[in-house]
Amino acid sequence: MEGKVFKYGDNVDTDVIIPARYLNIADVKELSTHCMEDIDSDFAKNVKPNDIIVALDNFGCGSSREHAPLTIKENKVQCVIAKSFARIFYRNAINIGLPIIECEYADEIDNGDTLNIDFEKGIIKNITKNKEYKINVFPEFIKKIIDAGGLMAYAKEIA
Amino acid sequence: MGMTLTEKLLANAAGLKEVKVGDLINAKVDIVLGNDITTPVAIREFKKAGFDKVFDNKKIAIVLDHFVPNKDIKSAEQSKVCRDFAYEQNITHFYDVGKMGIEHALLPELGVVTSGDVIVGADSHTCTYGAISAFSTGVGSTDMAYAMATGFEWFKVPPAIKVVLKGKLNKECSGKDVILTLIGMIGVDGALYKSLEFVGDGCKTLSMDDRLCICNMAIEAGAKNGIFEFDEITESYLKGREERKGKVFKADADAEYEQVIEIVLDDIKPTVSCPHLPENTKDAKDLNNIKIDQVVIGSCTNGRMEDMIAAYEVLKGHKVHDKVRCIIIPATMNVYKECIEKGIITEFINAGAVVSTPTCGPCLGGYMGILAKGERCIATTNRNFVGRMGHTESEVYLASPRTAAKSAIAGYITD
Numbered sequence: 116m117e118g119k120v121f122k123y124g125d126n127v128d129t130d131v132i133i134p135a136r137y138l139n140i141a142d143v144k145e146l147s148t149h150c151m152e153d154i155d156s157d158f159a160k161n162v163k164p165n166d167i168i169v170a171l172d173n174f175g176c177g178s179s180r181e182h183a184p185l186t187i188k189e190n191k192v193q194c195v196i197a198k199s200f201a202r203i204f205y206r207n208a209i210n211i212g213l214p215i216i217e218c219e220y221a222d223e224i225d226n227g228d229t230l231n232i233d234f235e236k237g238i239i240k241n242i243t244k245n246k247e248y249k250i251n252v253f254p255e256f257i258k259k260i261i262d263a264g265g266l267m268a269y270a271k272e273i274a
Numbered sequence: 275m276g277m278t279l280t281e282k283l284l285a286n287a288a289g290l291k292e293v294k295v296g297d298l299i300n301a302k303v304d305i306v307l308g309n310d311i312t313t314p315v316a317i318r319e320f321k322k323a324g325f326d327k328v329f330d331n332k333k334i335a336i337v338l339d340h341f342v343p344n345k346d347i348k349s350a351e352q353s354k355v356c357r358d359f360a361y362e363q364n365i366t367h368f369y370d371v372g373k374m375g376i377e378h379a380l381l382p383e384l385g386v387v388t389s390g391d392v393i394v395g396a397d398s399h400t401c402t403y404g405a406i407s408a409f410s411t412g413v414g415s416t417d418m419a420y421a422m423a424t425g426f427e428w429f430k431v432p433p434a435i436k437v438v439l440k441g442k443l444n445k446e447c448s449g450k451d452v453i454l455t456l457i458g459m460i461g462v463d464g465a466l467y468k469s470l471e472f473v474g475d476g477c478k479t480l481s482m483d484d485r486l487c488i489c490n491m492a493i494e495a496g497a498k499n500g501i502f503e504f505d506e507i508t509e510s511y512l513k514g515r516e517e518r519k520g521k522v523f524k525a526d527a528d529a530e531y532e533q534v535i536e537i538v539l540d541d542i543k544p545t546v547s548c549p550h551l552p553e554n555t556k557d558a559k560d561l562n563n564i565k566i567d568q569v570v571i572g573s574c575t576n577g578r579m580e581d582m583i584a585a586y587e588v589l590k591g592h593k594v595h596d597k598v599r600c601i602i603i604p605a606t607m608n609v610y611k612e613c614i615e616k617g618i619i620t621e622f623i624n625a626g627a628v629v630s631t632p633t634c635g636p637c638l639g640g641y642m643g644i645l646a647k648g649e650r651c652i653a654t655t656n657r658n659f660v661g662r663m664g665h666t667e668s669e670v671y672l673a674s675p676r677t678a679a680k681s682a683i684a685g686y687i688t689d
Contacts, residue, residue, distance in 0.1 A: 126462055126551060130659045135638040138311045139341060139348035141355075153661040173463040173496060177657060178638070179398040181315050181414040202467050202498055203398055207414035256298045256428065266420050267323035274424070 117242070118165040118193045122226035123154060127170050128177035129204065133186050135178070146182060147189035164191035167232070169224045171197065175204025181211065188213040194232060196221055196239070209257055210266040220248040276526025278434040279501055280469040283409040283523055287392040295530075297431040303333070304408075304518075305367075305387055306421040307395030309377055309634075310338040314355040315415035316396055320422055328363050329425035335367035335386055335395075336360050337377040340634045342370075345641040375606025375632045378402040378490060378574035382482075383606055388512055389504050390521025394418070394427050399574050399656065401492045404470075404501035405485035407508055407522070411499045432498045434469040435460075436531040439476030441540040446689065448584065449484030450576060450654065450674035453491040454545040456537065458555030466496035468532065471525065476539045477502060482511040483580040490575045491656050494552040544689035546652070547672035550660045558677045558689035568651040569600040569682040570663075571675050572630075573637045576654035577605025579612060581675040586618045588679035589625040595685030600627035601636060601643045627682070639663045645670075652681045 131154040133146065140146045151158035168187065174197035175183060184207045187195065194214035198221045208215045216232070218239065224230070228243040237250040253261065263269035277285065277292065285293040287301035308316055313336050320328075328334055336356050341349035353370075360368035367386050374380065378399050381387045387403045393410040394400065396418035403410035413427065421427045437456065457464070470492050472485075480488070485502050492500030502508070504522045512520055544558040571577075571585045582604055594600040602622050604610040610631060613619045619629050636643030637655040645651055645664030650671070653663065658670035671687060681687045 128657075128659045130638070130657070130662050134661055135311075135640055136644075138638075138640075139346060139352060141314060141348070141352060153666050173466065176462060176496065177398065177659060179312065179396055179400075179412040179414055181312065181396075181416060184414075185315075199463065199466060201463075201496060203412050203414060206417060210414060210416035210420075254298060260428075266416050267319050267423075270325075270420050270423055271323055 116165050116193055117229055117231045118167040120167050120169050120224055120226060120228040120230060121155065121158065121162065122224065123170040125171045126173045126176055127154060129175055129180050129183040130177055132175065132183040133180065138180065138182060143185055143189050147186040150186035150190050159190060162190050162192065165193040167193050167230055168195045169221055171221055172199045174200050176201035179203045181207045184208045184211055184213045209260055212265040216250050218248055218250065275530055276528035278469065278529040278531065279471055279503060279523060279525040280409055280434060280499060281431060282525065283390065283392060284429060284431055293431045295431055295433045299429055299431060300426050301392050301429055302425060303394050303421050303427050304391035305333055305335055305393045306418060307335045307377060307381065307393065307397065307400060308418050309340050309397055310342060310353050310356055311340045312396035312415045312418065314352050316418035316422065317355060317359045319416050319419035325423040328422045331364045332366045334365050334422055335381060336365055337369045337380060338371065338374050339376050339632065340638065341640050342374065342633060373607065376574045376577055376634055379577055379605035382406055382486060383608060385512065385515035385517050388516040388518055388520035389508060390523055394421050398493045399490050401497065401499050402486055402490040402574060404489035404492065404499050405482060406512060407502055407504040409499055409501065412493060432467055432469045433532040434471050435465055435533045435535060437470055437472050438474040438534060438536045439472060439539055440474055440536065441476055441538045442479040443539045443542060446544055446676060447542050448674045448676065449480060449487035451542050451545045452537065452539065453488045454547050454555050454672060455542050457491065457495050457552045459535065460495055461553045462494060462551050463496040468497055470495065470497045470500040472500065472502045478505065479539065481580060482507055483578045486578065487575055494656060544674065544677045546677065546687060547658055549658050549669040552658060552672060558673060558687055561687035564650065564671065564687040566598060566652050566681055566686060567649040568643060568645065569598060569678050570636050570643055570651060570653040570655060571678050572603030572605060573634065573655040574605065575656045576675050577603055577609065579609050581654065582609060582613050582618055584675040585679040586621055588676055589627065590621045592625055592683050594626035594682045598682055598685055600682040601630065602627050603630045603633060605632055607632065636663055652678050652687055654678050
């Protein structure tokens with residue numbers, strides 16, 4: 116699927132993904148209008164279905180709030196690509212079914228680039244730059260969680 | 275090949291003789307924790323998946339601490355979701371206003387968590403309990419739901435960094451200066467996905483409150499967990515406190531570490547993390563040009579009794595600078611009460627500080643001390659990200675209670 120890139124740098128923390136002042140909001144739809152607000156105030160307004168967030172190292176560091184990947188997913192972001200992810204964000208994304216990709220070439224991707232991600236073949240095509248990057252595959256156990264549709268669906272399967 | 279302390283704990287919880295770095299395991303958990311922010315999301319996932327009963331009502335802890343006493347209607351509704359669930363499931367370790375404290379100060383204080391435990395909490399600072407030689411790590415709400423339903427959690431066995439502590443801290447320094455120094459050395463992703471294992475003779479000179487503070491901020495280096503070995507200090511802390519008898523594990527002599535870092539405690543100086551990352555550390559004495567508007571002393575990092583005493587010793591008989599607001603928040607009701615009984619709160623008020631009941635409030639920019647545009651705060655909290663305590667153009671400097679209290683009097687950052 117094709118999508119446009121919203122590019123950020125290192126250490127994008129969960130406080131800027133979804134500021135704590137909104138964590139009293141239970142409704143994910145309402146919450147998602149504040150997604151990325153403290154790093155990119157117009158993100159929720161500008162993002163379109165299938166767009167892609169690309170960042171560098173340690174994406175999602177800080178608080179464990181699942182509200183962060185939830186609001187990204189609610190904004191119909193196709194996936195998040197980063198050089199590396201903070202570990203709780205990484206777990207949360209897998210657990211709720213938000214696709215994430217660790218990609219060492221993330222710094223070659225620029226804001227506004229159009230990417231086409233082929234999860235089956237494990238390839239990211241940068242259409243703007245006419246380049247291809249290979250995706251690392253998930254371990255078998257994590258694939259099972261993803262295939263089940265998230266951790267709770269997996270819990271039901273094995274219960 | 276031998277196992278690290280973290281590997282020993284995880285192998286035991288997974289019912290395996292041996293685990294090695296990179297193994298994906300399913301481990302039994304001893305305590306599952308959530309707060310008023312993360313638990314409602316976990317409850318929603320728990321119910322949505324069709325579960326109706328938690329695996330063990332004694333092994334779940336729900337602590338209302340972020341926005342309580344509730345700051346507005348929305349947070350009151352979130353607390354109510356937690357409360358209703360806790361009553362419905364007969365959760366033994368449910369802590370509401372009057373009994374609550376900041377979760378990571380409260381659970382060790384009450385002995386709900388103990389040595390050898392595997393603990394998961396839907397709060398990133400759950401790594402705090404490594405101080406009592408437990409494997410303890412932050413997870414998300416869906417992980418919390420999964421653990422509440424099954425009593426298990428999946429983990430990838432982490433590689434370890436051995437942090438060898440030598441010598442003894444100078445009297446003006448505390449655990450906070452140690453962990454800020456370490457984060458300054460390795461960066462906010464210096465221990466990403468890894469375990470930080472604190473060893474060496476220097477550990478014996480660190481109090482339990484110092485250790486709790488050090489492990490609390492392991493996550494600020496990206497670590498999965500931070501952990502100290504069980505020793506006499508752990509033993510005397512847990513004695514008469516732990517609800518269950520803890521287990522004791524020890525790293526093998528031939529355990530493999532990805533990296534070894536040595537820190538001489540005598541060399542540590544009062545340290546401050548400058549905006550907007552905990553890794554931006556400087557010596558407090560070099561920041562005398564930084565004027566401050568607010569001071570916050572408290573949080574899961576530094577709201578324990580020793581922290582209150584450190585602030586008291588500085589503030590007693592002095593006045594907070596005219597242009598500074600000083601907010602002090604004892605982390606639990608027991609700490610609060612002890613501060614009252616010892617006359618500490620009277621001295622705080624005489625100095626011109628304000629004292630609140632336990633809450634995470636200002637640390638995460640929730641309430642009780644939000645910063646306006648352009649304002650600066652020195653805080654004993656754990657994060658100084660953009661907008662963390664209020665306006666995106668405000669600034670937070672992280673420091674120890676002693677440094678924060680000294681700065682409150684001076685009106686600028688000082689050691």
